[in-house]
Amino acid sequence: MAQFAVRATLALAKRTTGAAFSAPAATRSYATEASPEAYGYYSDPLEHATGREKKMLIARLAGDDRYEPKIYYSAAASTKEKPNLGPSHFSDIIVGCMSEPDSGHTNFMTIRKGTPKRC
Template identity: 40%
Template sequence: MASLCSRLILRNSRRAFSYSAARCDLKKFPEPLELATGLEKKELLAHLAGNDDPFMMGSIKKRETTKDNPIIIPSAFDSRLIGCICEEEQTYVCWMWVHAGPPRRCECGYWFKLVEKTPITAQ
């Protein structure tokens, strides 16, 4: 009786293994662009089109400005918070709001103007 029980336990506890080798050359992982949807896909398409800053979050190099020739700040909204490092060795950032309309002057003398840019949407 004990041998019958042990045979049943051994027979039921065996696992079936597959001994076939996987062929890695036939299966490839999909590209990230194929898997992406929505806003992520639009961001990847913008990168492929050459726009490395689709969300307008990069820094803007300062140059000599006047009220008639300000630094352009793109935004999808009516106002935007910007930070200006007025001097090269300055250890803090001068923050200010730039609103749509006339240009705004920083404490250091640089001029900034907000211009409308269409946002990337997930539609």
């Protein structure tokens, strides 16, 4: 029934204007880069960070690099009485050890505070 009403409306429009009734051609716009003025700038990560993440970001901005990953080389003459120490703010630390200078892989281990391990 609705299809008949549409056909009747189109036929009436064709009779009154005397020309064929057609819809305008659709055009597609091209994608462009969004401007910050139109959509706003990226928010500051410091505003959304909480807890440890915020503490780390504030320390990094202050120039404190204690949370950055570092490479520590083991001492040549380390013993059980004088071990290599790995600094950490937590009770666990993940350490990567290359057992031999020519090895092509790294052995990773988790070390807990107070329990020494040997590579």
